[in-house]
Amino acid sequence: MISRRAFLGASAAAATFPLWGKGFASAATPDTFKLAFDDQTGAGATYAYVTGTTLDGKLVVLKADGTPYYPPSPAAQTPLAEDCAIPIKTLSQVTVPKMAGARVTFATDAKLDFFVNPGPALVPPSFVNTDDVNYNRNWSFCEFTFNNDVLFANISYVDFVAFPLGLHLTTTGSGDQTVSGLPAKSLDSIADALKAQGGAWTSLIEAGPDGTPLRALSAHYRADQFSGYLDGYIDQVWQKYAGTDLTVDTQVPGLGVFTGRVGSDGVLKFNNGEAFTKPVTADVWSCDSGPFAIKDGDSDARKAIIPRLAAALNRTTLLDNANQPTGEDPAKFYQAAETNHYARIVHSKLPDNRGYAFPYDDVSPGPDFSGAVQAGDPDTLTVTVNALR
Known part of the structure; x- marks a missing residue:
């Protein structure tokens, strides 16, 4: 499986080392x-917006008729000059050229407003x-x-x-994927579950x-409401690995497996020299701040260790499993009292348990x-667009 971070550079994600598992x-x-x-959806009107960048870095948006549009750079922020709301009730298929970091954004009933900044750079809905x-319109992507x-x-x-x-996805020879x-109509039940969880989790609605x-927002966007939330669990993890080896399999050919321990300075150090200070809750939720931030020049090994540490902390399995991610059991994910309950609730509603609920949700010993x-x-x-309620 290839990481969405490596391919997409989405809002919650910075590029990381690919997680190879499929050629x-x-x-x-x-x-x-x-x-x-x-x-x-059952809505009176449904619109799709296809946005991204060409492989040589130009902004590209499909127009309402499905043809590509390359917005010029404006002098100041300006509304998107072309109508790029594809009316999917009457235009049910379009042809898409090569593009990276792309999104298909859907809106029901009312169209969305997109803007272009100098660059040009697209300003998507917030x-x-x-x-x-x-903000008060119904949309997803x-x-x-x-x-x-x-x-x-x-x-x-x-x-x-x-x-x-x-x-x-249908292909010309390698088989279908779904x-x-x-x-x-899942949103209301997810909101109800967050309300039932109580505390800061209600702020996500x-x-x-x-x-x-x-x-319902990821906890990353309400990090200020969760200050100290995972401190007790993270403290236990750091205490355990002060006296026990933590093994991380990078799952990357040529990189292999590393072992680490927490030293007297409170830093988790691996036998390849990579070191990690103790994260705080916001670092776990975002997966890309504090010790989990990936910087220019970071080694491939560090880029592979970070996802496995961040995933095990989101799933609160790092304390019990010292051999990550080998042997990870989905039935044991999110079982701590303080855990990523947003991810737990979302996964509990997924019929096949498949969907990114945090940026490194593709870390796995095998199952996707x-x-x-x-x-x-x-x-x-x-893309099937289902009803909100």
């Missing part, structure tokens, strides 16, 4: 793939800025990258849950003007938890 044919991908829409014109080697697409709950999406995603949930489809010979990627 692709040596032949180049086709020039385009077909993107199809299965609208199950789910955290209450002053954003799109999936992600993809389509380069010369592979089409990689995934359902992501790293940012939030809104109306559910599903993916189905990620069902959350069932229709964003409601619309009528009081009904619009989306990530909700990704990928192929070097893509034909059609169908």
Whole structure:
């Protein structure tokens, strides 16, 4: 499995070392793939926005008729000049050229407003800025990258849950792949479960003007509400590995396995020289701050150790399993009283347990938890857009 961070550079993610587990044919991908829409929302109108960058770095957006548009750089922030709201009830399939770091954003009933900054750089809708014109509208997205080697697409709950999406990929020879995603009308039950969890978890629910949930956010976006939340668990982990070896299998050919211990200075040091200070809760939720931040010049080994430490802390399995991620059992994920309950609740609603609930949710000894489809010979990627309620 290839990490969404390596391919997508999405809002919660910085590029990291790929998690290899599946090869692709040596032949180049086709020039385009077909993107199809299965609208199950029940809404009066549903729109899709396909945005990304070309492989040579230009901003590209598909227009309402499905043709590519390359916005010029404005002198100041300006609304997107072309209508790029694809009306999927009447245009159920478009042709997509090569693009990276791409999203397919869906909105029901009302169109979204996109803006362009100098660069040009796209300004997408905001789910955290209450002053954003799109804040109270119903929208959701999936992600993809389509380069010369592979089409990689995934359902992501790293940012939030809104109306559910599903993916189905057909290929020209390597077989079909499906990620069902959350069932229709899942948001309200997820919001109810967060309310039942109580405490800071209730702060993750964003409601619309009528009081009904619009989306449920990842805890990363309310990190200030969780100060100290995981301190007790992290302290126990650090105490354990002051006297016991922690083994991390990078799962990367040529890198191998490293062992580490916490020294008298409170730093977790591995036998390859990589060292990690003790993280705080916000570092665990984001997976890319404090000791988990990836910097220019970091070794491939560090880039492979970080995801496995961050995943085990989100799942609160690091205390019990000193051999990561070997032997990780999904039945034992999120069992601590203080854990990533957002990820626990989201996964509890997924019929196949597949969907990114935090940035390194693709870390696994074998089973795929990530909700990704990928192929070097893509034909059609169908996105099912399910009802919010």
